[in-house]
Amino acid sequence: MSILALLAAALRDDQIRTDPEALEAYSHDDAEWAPYRPPLAVVFAETLDDVVATVTAARDTATPIVPRGAGSGLSGGANGVDGSIVLSLERMTGITEVNVDERYAIAQAGVVNDVLRQHVAQHGLWYPPDPASQSIATIGGNVATNAGGICCVKYGVTTDYVIGLTVVLADGRVARLGRTTAKGVTGYDLTSLVVGSEGTLAIVVDATLSLLPLAGREERAIVGYFDDLVAAGRAVAAVASDGIVPSALELIDRTCIDAVNAWQDLGIPSTASAMLMAKVDETGETGQRLAARVAACFEAAGATGVERADDPDEVDRLILARRLAYPSLERLGPVLTEDICVPRTRVPEMLARIEGIAATWDVTIANIAHAGDGNLHPLIIVPDGDDAAKERAKRAFDEIVDGCRDLGGTVTGEHGVGLLKLPGARAEQGETVQDMQRAIKRALDPQGILNPGKAIPA
Structure with a gap:
């Protein structure tokens, strides 16, 4: 048949x-x-x-x-x-269990990230991974790519919260991986193997996710404005060097600021070349002192202005520009999205390289970054139908990937290899590592039918 x-x-x-x-x-x-x-x-x-x-x-x-x-x-x-x-798997939207005492939830693959967060909040719990697409992205997709988000600089990425999975293997068998206990090291960590494998090893049907208490956090926002993108990068490095671990440290550049202002008119100073947004969530005087240290790092790096807020609505307003940056840029034309990650101390140098690459290839590159962990998202914007600009954009894309690797970085921080990053992954990993990955793929999917051609170089 x-x-x-x-x-x-x-x-x-x-x-x-x-x-x-x-x-x-x-x-x-x-x-x-x-x-x-x-x-x-x-x-x-x-x-x-x-x-x-x-x-x-x-x-x-x-x-x-x-x-x-x-x-x-x-x-x-x-x-x-x-x-x-x-x-x-978009119709598989059940949250089948929330265990308050053990602090975990079981969510089917089609549950939207933000829906899960709101659901467990009713039980006094919190699911931290918060990709920018949280309002539409599903838990299954988050698991497939090991998604991160704005708060991952302090709280980690998807794999830090996945303690169990139900998966269907390539031969049709069902495997229940992992645990519901706080600890467990029985056998190989097959749960972590599947997380980030982009559907090439098994199909995730549901995930058991560790949760944190919702209470005990007081968010404060610190926003710095800079005349120079590299200066904002120096502020990122300064925060890291000072030993500060903010709950968020996000960057957008002038192109993003202009796009957000044009769409939503948030009142961001249009003279700023970069905007650096930090959050800390320690309570009481500890949080106040930490916010002051972050502001001092911004000022020492050359910020032309610094805003601080501890009112929840004002905190949300200051951070909103970051969440609106990508959809604002999409209104300008097709966007080729990068997802490189470099050591935090190399952020200023990588931002300078990106500016140079944009000039070399005469393309518009907007910069969005989870700057606190060195995860940069240069977005190359091309006028619709401009084939010459599209070719230049591809060249710029490749140079950014190469520059990231030169600085000790990795070609994807949270979006996954998919198809776009296969050449970069091949250059980054080397033949021995690729042979190991292919051996695992053959063992679990001997016919090669699960999402073929993705994630690992052939």
Whole structure:
């Protein structure tokens, strides 16, 4: 039987779409210029059994299967390939358990990040990973790419909170990995192996996520304005050198400021070349002293102005510009998004290199950064339909990746390798490491049907 016939026998009609509109809409994520091909069909799983049935049909017909969450990825990790089935988990939205005493929740792959955060907050708990796409990105996608976010400088990324997973393997078997206890080291850490594997080793159906208490935090914001992007980078290095661990340390440059002001008019000083936003969340006098130390680092690095706030609404207002930066830039034209990560002390040098690369290739590069952990997101903006500018943008993209590696960095901090970062990953890892990855892939997916061509260089 064909793959479509097998799927039709196992699932309801409304769980399978083959119309051109659906095939196009579900054939790619948000990565500009990453190659993709429309799939044979899009399958909408609603239960664990649906995922098993879909994977089993793919196994029996040697059909590639591409798992997908919200499609908000920025590396091409959810892009369709020739002859594939796209398996959407967006309908699997159950939060099946919140254990207050042990501080964990079990969420299905289609649960939206921010929905989970709001749900556990009702129980006095907090799920820290907060990617910029938190209002649309799903837990399954966050697990697939090991997503980070604004507060990860202090609280870590997705893998720091995933203590268990239910996954479907390439042969259709179900594996329950990990634990619900605070500690556990039985056997290999297969949970961590799957986190960040971009759907190439197993399909995540649900995740058991460690939580923190919601109480005991008093957020304060410190915002510095700089006439020079590199000076803002020096402020980042100064915060790190002073031993301060803020709960957020975010940077946007003049291009982002102008885009945000044009869209939402937040009143950010239009003369600033860069804006550095920090948060600390220690309580009482400890928090006040820490905020003062951050402000002092900003001023010593050359900030032309510093604002501080401890009122929750004012804190949110000062940080809002960072969350609006990416959608504001998307209004200007197609955006090619970078995701490099360098040592914190090398942030000023990397920002200077990015400015030089933009000038060399005559392209507009906006800079957004989780600056506190050296994770930079240079965004290359190209006028729609300008093929010459698109080619220059690709050259600039490659030079940024090379420059990051020269400074001891890595080619992806949180978006995943997907398709766009395969050349950079190959250069970064070396043949021995790639051989190890390929061996793991062959062991768990001997047919090579799970998200083929993604995450690890062939």
